[in-house]
Amino acid sequence: MVKFSEHTMKEVEAIIARYPQGKQKSALIPLLHLAQEEFGGWLSAEAMDHVASILSIESIEVYEVATFYSMFNLQPVGKHVLEVCQTGPCMLRGSDDIIAYIKSKLGIGVGETTADGMFTLKTVECLGACGYAPMMQMGMHYKEHLTPERVDQIIADCYNHK
Amino acid sequence: MARKLLLEKAHVEGIRQFDVYRREGGYAAVEKALKMEPVAIVEEVKKSGLRGRGGAGFATGLKWSFLAKPEGVPRYLVCNADESEPGTFKDRYLMEFIPHLLIEGLIVSSFALGSNRTYIYIRGEYAWIVGILEQAIAEAKQNGFLGKNILGTEFDLEIYVQRGAGAYICGEETALIESLEGKRGNPRIKPPFPAIKGLWDCPTVVNNVETLAAVVPIMNLGAEEYAKIGVGRSTGTKLISACGNINKPGVYEIDMTISVEEFIYSDEYCGGIANGKRLKACIPGGSSVPILPANLLLKTAKGETRYMNYESLSEGGFASGSMMGSGGFIVLDEDQCIVRHTLTLARFYRHESCGQCSPCREGTGWMEKILHKIESGKGVSSDIDLLWDIQSKIEGNTICPLGDAAAWPVAAAIRHFRDEFEWHVNHPSLCLTQNYGLAHYADELSVVA
């Protein structure tokens, strides 16, 4: 059974308290972020049902939301998800080359995960870092001003820290 | 040097901390505002001429005065920090470097509007900024600027940060409200407007980060002083996020009297085109506004200097002008392909359409497909007309302005760079390895519609 830890449940209660009585559904997106973090980087049906029961809403209300927002993964992903921006301003600064470089370095296509489960490569739309392009998001952080050398370093760091 | 009102203190050492911000004069606007009547603050904002910095440029004071005030019903202020318009990264900069300025602006604005519970809706990807804002909120609370009986008055306020989860459409104010209620970000049909029926059906004002931060200098200087900065109906200062092929991408606070030419070429701002290349085109106000070729960017169709303000950027309408929009300034050098760039934007809007209205849902998909076909050398001449036709059928036929926002970049690209599209169609293999360059600048620009 998937279930939030006691520690996370404290956070859940604090989040629900931000809204007026009876408006606890507003906590749905924050709770899905917590669930994705706590349950291995993606949202299984069990995880979503757990969130539904905490908020006293129907499971379908959770699925509806989880499928709408691009940050929620509905399938398992690698330990590190590389989300490279490909929109106009990043394209002007060479994001196509960075995507091609990562593909060949990791030997995977967009949407795929390396055999060792370390990396998933995704392309995403503008992340609000256009002036620091090309860039990608990795978990909670942005990696900006990417070059092949910087990509090598980032990937090596992931292996070194395991 | 242009006068800075928002970012003046952004690089003072430690300015993210309450004590440093306070020592630099921070929170004086709250002290002043709480001694005033809320309606008097709304009047000040009206007099200042402040226009919404989120993209539409609607008069902020006027918008505030529309807020309904039924007895016994809570009112809400929501800060729009969803910032997802390609080319735009100014709100991020403000929140990251000088978070207390936003919190201060939110306290004054919440007091003016009578909101006791104010939310900052921030795009989900700006995860690390949530921590910065929450820290600033906690410090403001410890120091009596938030919580119960602020500065010994009757005014209570809590500010909460809500993270989105990746959806451009949630920047549209009614979609944002839906999302904040824990639903899909589907825009609502207006009316009713949020000022009457917004968050949890209560009267609500949604304003951009920069708009709410600008309330602080308006309080400190007084509306009249603030309105003297800038020109005409473009009062105060504006944050511009500059990106693309320039020497110095970044966020700049401008006073709206400088010319576009100065903004691009002076060392104080963009520092010229990168790698010694020439300017080809620019989208001056975020991806949704019309792209302009260099000649129409620097001078209007009448041959007058174009300035970095609301009126001048839109001079000539869509035939030969553009818009200030969100201040996302995207510069393209001579080697960039307009078709490819437009394709990435079309893909963006297709990806971000919420899918409620068929002209937007289907039209954005078609535009992406046709642009992809032309870009990969498989287009035929009639595709350009088809593209034009599709964009014209989206505009004005949808629930929210995302449809228009998707149509305009395509329309403007064809309007000003039709010969480049035709060149792709006529050179199916050459266009895969070469760019059209600046060749067409020899001719006067023909206006399609």
Ligand SMILES: Cc1cc2nc3c(=O)[nH]c(=O)nc-3n(C[C@H](O)[C@H](O)[C@H](O)COP(=O)(O)O)c2cc1C
């Ligand atoms: C598709 C779409 C996306 C938008 N995205 C944003 C955004 O990211 N940030 C923002 O402040 N306003 C955005 N807006 C504008 C908001 O709907 C609203 O006009 C704005 O938040 C009002 O604040 P202001 O008057 O202070 O500019 C968007 C509008 C549309 C139609």
Ligand code: SF4
């Ligand atoms: S115009 Fe597009 S984004 Fe806006 S409501 Fe319609 S389908 Fe959704």
Ligand code: FES
């Ligand atoms: S286009 Fe990549 S961050 Fe904006």
